[in-house]
Amino acid sequence: MIFESLPTTPRSEELLDKAFSRAARSGRAKSGLEAQESMLQTASSILSDNLENVVTEWPDFGTVDPFYYELADAIVDVDELRQSLSEVTWASRQIAEIRREYQSKMRKSDPDTARKHRKQAFARMADIVEEIADDLLRVGEARDSLKNLPDIRPNEPAIVVAGYPNVGKSSFVNRVTRASNEIARYPFTTKGVQIGHFERDRIRYQIIDTPGLLDRPEEDRNDIEKQAASALEHLADAVLFVVDASGACGYPLDVQMELRDAVAARFAERDVPVITVCNKSDRSTDAEADYYMSIETDEGVEEVLDAAVDAVGWSPDIPPSRQE
Numbered sequence: 046m047i048f049e050s051l052p053t054t055p056r057s058e059e060l061l062d063k064a065f066s067r068a069a070r071s072g073r074a075k076s077g078l079e080a081q082e083s084m085l086q087t088a089s090s091i092l093s094d095n096l097e098n099v100v101t102e103w104p105d106f107g108t109v110d111p112f113y114y115e116l117a118d119a120i121v122d123v124d125e126l127r128q129s130l131s132e133v134t135w136a137s138r139q140i141a142e143i144r145r146e147y148q149s150k151m152r153k154s155d156p157d158t159a160r161k162h163r164k165q166a167f168a169r170m171a172d173i174v175e176e177i178a179d180d181l182l183r184v185g186e187a188r189d190s191l192k193n194l195p196d197i198r199p200n201e202p203a204i205v206v207a208g209y210p211n212v213g214k215s216s217f218v219n220r221v222t223r224a225s226n227e228i229a230r231y232p233f234t235t236k237g238v239q240i241g242h243f244e245r246d247r248i249r250y251q252i253i254d255t256p257g258l259l260d261r262p263e264e265d266r267n268d269i270e271k272q273a274a275s276a277l278e279h280l281a282d283a284v285l286f287v288v289d290a291s292g293a294c295g296y297p298l299d300v301q302m303e304l305r306d307a308v309a310a311r312f313a314e315r316d317v318p319v320i321t322v323c324n325k326s327d328r329s330t331d332a333e334a335d336y337y338m339s340i341e342t343d344e345g346v347e348e349v350l351d352a353a354v355d356a357v358g359w360s361p362d363i364p365p366s367r368q369e
């Protein structure tokens with residue numbers, strides 16, 4: 046997960062406290078002009094290094110995988126975040142600039158004048174850091190909400206399981222992934238997104254159950270859900286659309302098929318195959334589907350999995366970076 050390694054973002058007061066108290070300590074170890082120079086050097090490098098570090102661990106949103114972009118954008122406003130990151134970069138450079146300016150002013154000056162310059166430099170640096178206080182807060186909040194996102198990897202093949210509630214999506218994911226499941230909390234759905242893994246021909250597949258995201262018509266979704274659905278469109282290499290012909294799920298089949306058509310149309314734009322699977326075949330098979338299965342009796346389940354793997358179309362002999 047690319048957001049996992051993001052470091053904590055300091056708040057402006059914390060950063061200033063740290064920089065100026067270290068500077069005071071380094072000044073106490075010396076005297077005269079040397080003390081003032083050392084203080085300037087210490088404070089400015091703590092400030093500009095820390096500000097730079099805030100930015101460098103973030104991925105470049107201009108080139109990041111679209112799945113991550115959409116995902117991040119569903120949770121934080123990426124445009125605002127990028128703006129704040131560039132303000133922080135600006136501040137880091139300003140601090141370095143101020144240091145250079147006062148270093149040359151202090152050169153060969155007497156200790157009293159040097160002290161005056163050093164104080165002036167500190168005041169200007171503090172102004173700069175205070176100016177970006179809100180940006181640091183915004184970056185810190187974004188980092189906190191993105192850091193613990195579940196580990197979905199855009200460079201591993203992904204099979205997305207979609208369909209109306211109660212049709213047996215979770216039962217299927219549980220059945221094919223056994224105990225290797227992880228229920229992940231995403232901020233845009235009250236139910237957890239479930240991510241399971243299974244292996245075929247040494248390739249690891251992610252299988253993702255998406256409650257609350259692809260189980261309603263597009264127009265019933267709010268903006269954040271739309272964004273999350275869009276992230277899934279970027280991620281999926283194949284979609285299993287599960288229907289329940291028995292009606293036990295509580296939704297008539299024609300309504301389920303309408304949603305299937307809408308989902309299929311959306312994914313067709315990205316050339317992602319959508320396979321229609323009629324589940325609960327122990328009760329009814331009265332639906333036009335590509336495959337029929339029953340989680341209850343285990344009939345047809347392996348065939349559905351094979352079909353999904355085929356649809357993904359990865360070859361075990363090609364490295365992941367060159368698949369597709």
Ligand SMILES: Nc1nc2c(ncn2[C@@H]2O[C@H](COP(=O)(O)OP(=O)(O)OP(=O)(O)O)[C@@H](O)[C@H]2O)c(=O)[nH]1
Nearest residue numbers: 209210211212213214215216256324325339340341
């Ligand atoms: N008879 C029968 N019941 C099944 C089958 N598969 C699942 N069920 C039942 O259908 C109900 C719903 O299954 P879930 O797997 O929770 O359905 P879901 O699609 O994940 O539902 P949401 O998480 O609400 O979207 C459960 O009571 C299952 O036991 C099947 O093949 N046959």
Ligand SMILES: [Mg+2]
Nearest residue numbers: 214215216256
């Ligand atoms: Mg479920």
